[in-house]
Amino acid sequence: MRGIFRIGTRGSPLALAQAHMVGDALVAAHGWAADQVVIVPVRTTGDRVQDRALAEIGGKALWTKELDRALADGAIDCAVHSMKDVETIRPASIAIAAMLPRADVRDRLIGADSIAALPEGAIVGTSSPRRAAQLLNLRPDLRTVLFRGNVDTRLGKLAAGEADATLLAAAGLERLGRHDLGAPIGIDVMLPAPAQGAIGVEVLAANDAARRLIAAIGDPATSTCVLAERALLAALGADCHSPVAALATLGTRLRIEAALFSNDGRETVTGAIEGAPDEATIGPRLARDLLDRAPPAICALFTG
Ligand SMILES: NCc1[nH]cc(CCC(=O)O)c1CC(=O)O
Numbered sequence: 130m131r132g133i134f135r136i137g138t139r140g141s142p143l144a145l146a147q148a149h150m151v152g153d154a155l156v157a158a159h160g161w162a163a164d165q166v167v168i169v170p171v172r173t174t175g176d177r178v179q180d181r182a183l184a185e186i187g188g189k190a191l192w193t194k195e196l197d198r199a200l201a202d203g204a205i206d207c208a209v210h211s212m213k214d215v216e217t218i219r220p221a222s223i224a225i226a227a228m229l230p231r232a233d234v235r236d237r238l239i240g241a242d243s244i245a246a247l248p249e250g251a252i253v254g255t256s257s258p259r260r261a262a263q264l265l266n267l268r269p270d271l272r273t274v275l276f277r278g279n280v281d282t283r284l285g286k287l288a289a290g291e292a293d294a295t296l297l298a299a300a301g302l303e304r305l306g307r308h309d310l311g312a313p314i315g316i317d318v319m320l321p322a323p324a325q326g327a328i329g330v331e332v333l334a335a336n337d338a339a340r341r342l343i344a345a346i347g348d349p350a351t352s353t354c355v356l357a358e359r360a361l362l363a364a365l366g367a368d369c370h371s372p373v374a375a376l377a378t379l380g381t382r383l384r385i386e387a388a389l390f391s392n393d394g395r396e397t398v399t400g401a402i403e404g405a406p407d408e409a410t411i412g413p414r415l416a417r418d419l420l421d422r423a424p425p426a427i428c429a430l431f432t433g
Contacts, residue, residue, distance in 0.1 A: 137205030140170035212324035227347025232300035239311035240294025254292030265394025320374035323358035360412030366432030
């Protein structure tokens with residue numbers, strides 16, 4: 130390719146770091162000059178609204194709408210997202226052209242060495258219904274308070290004493306050069322959010338040239354696993370406020386494990402199934418199984 134390839138992204142430090150990872154991967158894969166990629170920050174609704182829980186805002190596509198528009202307008206050639214923040218149902222005009230190799234999928238606890246080590250009645254800052262429910266499931270004595278904003282904002286709130294501890298994705302901390310912060314929570318203790326740790330690159334579905342260029346930096350195993358997790362979410366009728374954890378892994382077989390919670394964390398239903406490495410229905414199959422077994426307090430949170 131001659132000319133410039135424009136990478137759209139949100140403007141947060143984490144989003145910019147992720148966009149630079151995609152830019153570096155493109156430069157390496159195609160032998161481009163470093164200045165052939167430009168990062169184009171785009172402000173999204175989710176970035177503007179910092180003071181309320183996303184669940185209260187209620188709208189969909191908080192992180193994607195403006196980047197979708199920039200793609201449609203031809204202002205950018207691709208858009209980089211944390212797949213965790215990309216709603217399950219996307220416009221048909223947009224295609225996920227690649228996902229970078231998945232990073233550490235775990236959450237990290239900052240403020241104590243482990244969940245068991247948190248003092249009785251400790252306050253944990255999080256805005257994630259999944260993390261809140263998982264914590265309360267393990268430790269009903271804990272209290273959770275709303276923590277929003279980007280990673281630095283949340284760390285600032287912790288330092289200011291607004292909570293005793295907080296949970297953040299290891300992947301985000303690593304990308305910000307903060308791997309030293311906190312202790313990783315094993316996935317046997319806390320299963321991650323669906324798509325956690327995966328960076329996706331979207332293009333206009335009709336833009337074959339961009340699709341091909343982006344596909345070169347993709348990790349097919351990551352896509353297989355994350356798409357399975359997204360198919361589970363779709364079949365559950367879950368959205369970003371649903372207390373659901375899921376992780377797919379690909380070895381000789383494709384395996385997916387998931388847990389649904391009531392909002393107070395008191396109830397949970399868990400399950401896992403395996404299928405052939407290319408079995409696209411593994412997510413929906415597990416969704417059905419979980420919903421069949423879920424108590425009313427959990428079923429009420431899912432429309433699937
Ligand atoms: N919801 C915000 C968000 N979206 C993606 C990440 C981390 C990076 C990733 O999971 O790939 C984070 C921060 C966090 O949960 O700590």
